[in-house]
Amino acid sequence: MRRLTWFNTVSLTIGFAFLYIPMLILIIFSFNESKLVTVWAGFSTKWYGELIRNEAFLDAAWVTLRVAVLSSTVATVLGTMAAYVMVRGGRFFGRTLFSGMIYAPLVMPEVITGLSLLLLFIAIGLDRGIITIVLAHTTFSMCYVSVVVSSRLVSFDRSVEEAALDLGCTPFQAFRLVTLPIILPAVASGWLLAFTLSLDDLVIASFTAGPSATTLPIKIFSSVRLGVSPEINALSTIMIAIVAVGVIVASLMSKNAIARQAREEKAAAQT
Amino acid sequence: MSDPAPTSRPDVFAPWNDPNQRPLIQFQNVTKRFGDFTAIDDLTVDIYAREFFALLGPSGCGKTTLMRMLAGFETPTEGYILLDGQDIGPVPPNKRAVNMMFQSYALFPHLTVAENIAFGLKRDNLPKDQIAARVDEMLRLVQLQKFAARKPHQISGGQRQRVALARSLAKAPKLLLLDEPLGALDKKLRTDTQFELMEIQEKTGTTFVIVTHDQEEAMTVASRVAVMDHGKMIQVDTPDRIYETPKSVYVADFIGDVNLVEGVATSHQKDGKVQIHWAEGKEPIIGTPMQPIADGTRCTFAIRPEKVHISKEHPEGKTNIMQGKIIDIAYLGNLSTYHVQIPTGEIFKAQSANTRRIERRKFTWEDNVWLWWSETAGVVLTE
Numbered sequence: 001m002r003r004l005t006w007f008n009t010v011s012l013t014i015g016f017a018f019l020y021i022p023m024l025i026l027i028i029f030s031f032n033e034s035k036l037v038t039v040w041a042g043f044s045t046k047w048y049g050e051l052i053r054n055e056a057f058l059d060a061a062w063v064t065l066r067v068a069v070l071s072s073t074v075a076t077v078l079g080t081m082a083a084y085v086m087v088r089g090g091r092f093f094g095r096t097l098f099s100g101m102i103y104a105p106l107v108m109p110e111v112i113t114g115l116s117l118l119l120l121f122i123a124i125g126l127d128r129g130i131i132t133i134v135l136a137h138t139t140f141s142m143c144y145v146s147v148v149v150s151s152r153l154v155s156f157d158r159s160v161e162e163a164a165l166d167l168g169c170t171p172f173q174a175f176r177l178v179t180l181p182i183i184l185p186a187v188a189s190g191w192l193l194a195f196t197l198s199l200d201d202l203v204i205a206s207f208t209a210g211p212s213a214t215t216l217p218i219k220i221f222s223s224v225r226l227g228v229s230p231e232i233n234a235l236s237t238i239m240i241a242i243v244a245v246g247v248i249v250a251s252l253m254s255k256n257a258i259a260r261q262a263r264e265e266k267a268a269a270q271t
Numbered sequence: 272m273s274d275p276a277p278t279s280r281p282d283v284f285a286p287w288n289d290p291n292q293r294p295l296i297q298f299q300n301v302t303k304r305f306g307d308f309t310a311i312d313d314l315t316v317d318i319y320a321r322e323f324f325a326l327l328g329p330s331g332c333g334k335t336t337l338m339r340m341l342a343g344f345e346t347p348t349e350g351y352i353l354l355d356g357q358d359i360g361p362v363p364p365n366k367r368a369v370n371m372m373f374q375s376y377a378l379f380p381h382l383t384v385a386e387n388i389a390f391g392l393k394r395d396n397l398p399k400d401q402i403a404a405r406v407d408e409m410l411r412l413v414q415l416q417k418f419a420a421r422k423p424h425q426i427s428g429g430q431r432q433r434v435a436l437a438r439s440l441a442k443a444p445k446l447l448l449l450d451e452p453l454g455a456l457d458k459k460l461r462t463d464t465q466f467e468l469m470e471i472q473e474k475t476g477t478t479f480v481i482v483t484h485d486q487e488e489a490m491t492v493a494s495r496v497a498v499m500d501h502g503k504m505i506q507v508d509t510p511d512r513i514y515e516t517p518k519s520v521y522v523a524d525f526i527g528d529v530n531l532v533e534g535v536a537t538s539h540q541k542d543g544k545v546q547i548h549w550a551e552g553k554e555p556i557i558g559t560p561m562q563p564i565a566d567g568t569r570c571t572f573a574i575r576p577e578k579v580h581i582s583k584e585h586p587e588g589k590t591n592i593m594q595g596k597i598i599d600i601a602y603l604g605n606l607s608t609y610h611v612q613i614p615t616g617e618i619f620k621a622q623s624a625n626t627r628r629i630e631r632r633k634f635t636w637e638d639n640v641w642l643w644w645s646e647t648a649g650v651v652l653t654e
């Protein structure tokens with residue numbers, strides 16, 4: 001292996017320090033015995049125990065998870081459909097306008113999206129709760145999905161779809177049997193993106209959540225305003241762990257896939 | 272070079288000469304524009320059932336566009352395409368009894384070789400064992416049995432091309448469109464596959480429209496060849512007529528090797544031959560035009576190198592004799608092409624068979640030689 005020059009070593013250290021020191025501090029203090037967040041009083045896991053007994057937090061976590069799964073799934077379906085029409089639909093009337101409008105929520109300040117959704121829900125008399133959060137999250141994460149999927153569709157050889165039609169597929173079969181399997185990785189990463197966006201959204205959720213349903217970010221934010229408690233640190237540490245595990249599993253999986261492909265190719269070359 | 276296919280069949284297949292035959296495909300004044308670019312220009316042609324119709328032409332002349340219109344991926348800007356007498360304009364690609372092999376292969380990357388070939392058969396809801404049998408047959412045909420379980424990215428370019436070919440053949444359609452089906456194959460496999468295709472065609476009666484850049488291939492397989500340029504068909508004829516009696520300088524020059532001499536025609540004798548005056552103080556070339564041409568017409572005399580004889584001695588009692596010096600020899604194995612420069616500077620190509628071993632060859636560089644050809648060997652072109 002090559003050794004790093006001292007300049008590279010320093011840049012690497014500073015970069016990682018910026019990224020990870022805050023989290024490291026948070027993790028360390030989650031194991032603090034003391035109730036005072038900034039004073040170290042010995043190791044303890046008692047705040048984790050407190051957390052598990054805290055109904056409000058658990059409820060919020062459960063709501064968050066359901067909202068994230070539902071909204072990212074709906075957003076993926078709608079976003080993929082939108083991307084397909086935009087990229088494949090040819091030059092229908094108003095196409096430029098539509099594709100511009102799909103991307104508008106990307107640049108719209110969240111406060112405005114949240115407020116306008118709130119007004120809409122009040123206007124149509126929809127009680128605020130899980131449903132409204134799901135609708136709101138679907139609305140704004142759909143455009144992210146459609147950006148990811150359409151970039152894949154643009155680089156996709158159109159003639160493969162034509163071949164499917166040529167061999168007797170209806171346009172829908174061609175999409176289901178050929179296009180979708182090929183763009184599936186992009187669709188999956190669109191889903192993952194929508195899922196994480198929904199997980200950590202605070203602004204839009206606060207506009208659209210009602211008393212019956214609170215998401216975890218809202219819960220954390222409101223308890224922090226009363227003062228940072230070690231319980232929050234413990235909760236955040238758990239979330240960091242979940243995310244870290246997710247990232248590691250995902251990268252291992254893709255690494256495995258690459259290795260498997262390389263193995264197959266090697267085996268293929270030998271026959 | 273490979274042996275040419277036998278050209279004389281007992282019953283001559285020439286439906287285009289039979290006014291009672293109804294064409295399978297009719298292009299009627301078809302024009303295709305992309306924006307203001309005209310890819311196909313007012314094209315009218317009939318293609319008959321059981322034909323092996325080859326499209327030949329330079330890159331960008333509209334061959335693929337023509338195929339795509341037949342397959343249903345492009346609609347004519349003007350004109351009609353009839354299949355069996357029916358306008359196929361409104362018929363979507365999946366409802367046409369037409370299969371196409373794409374120039375880019377367009378294999379399904381997520382399916383194995385066998386699944387690729389089975390794809391079209393599955394759409395017809397055939398029983399499983401029947402599909403499997405057909406896939407096996409196709410794999411055997413293109414010699415890819417060993418590769419059935421591989422994905423397209425795990426095989427070579429030539430193997431991919433064969434998968435694409437097998438996939439388009441699998442459904443045994445009424446009309447098969449092959450866009451450069453054999454370009455990536457080596458010589459031997461290509462000749463084998465050409466004969467396979469001809470056999471399939473004899474057996475199943477499928478009509479083939481095939482694009483190729485390989486003239487020898489077009490000559491070998493085609494019942495008729497269409498030479499295209501800028502969206503038009505310049506000449507549509509049987510391979511031998513395209514080669515022997517091209518109607519224009521463009522076709523003569525595009526197909527095979529040719530010597531071209533420009534000049535002015537004057538009539539020669541009553542037998543319809545003409546003299547072509549092509550250079551000051553030179554003997555005119557005597558040629559035989561296909562149609563009578565008027566005195567003083569500007570024309571081009573075209574003669575194939577293999578019809579130009581070459582010898583060391585002055586040929587006695589021959590017409591169209593020229594003297595010159597060999598400046599280059601292209602050795603092709605069975606043949607050699609001699610580039611002979613005559614005193615006025617023009618270069619003529621003469622080809623002869625290498626019936627002797629190379630060290631005992633009659634001519635070499637810088638040799639003074641005589642060229643001659645008969646009065647009927649070349650063609651006189653006015654277009």
Ligand SMILES: Nc1ncnc2c1ncn2[C@@H]1O[C@H](COP(=O)(O)OP(=O)(O)OP(=O)(O)O)[C@@H](O)[C@H]1O
Pocket residue numbers: 305308310328329330331332333334335336337374
């Ligand atoms: N979708 C399109 N939009 C605009 N121009 C096009 C389109 N498809 C083809 N053309 C143009 O039409 C012309 C004919 O294209 P085509 O693909 O039929 O050529 P080709 O004869 O198949 O050439 P090659 O031998 O290189 O495959 C080309 O000049 C090409 O640039």
Ligand SMILES: [Mg+2]
Pocket residue numbers: 334335336374450
């Ligand atoms: Mg082409």
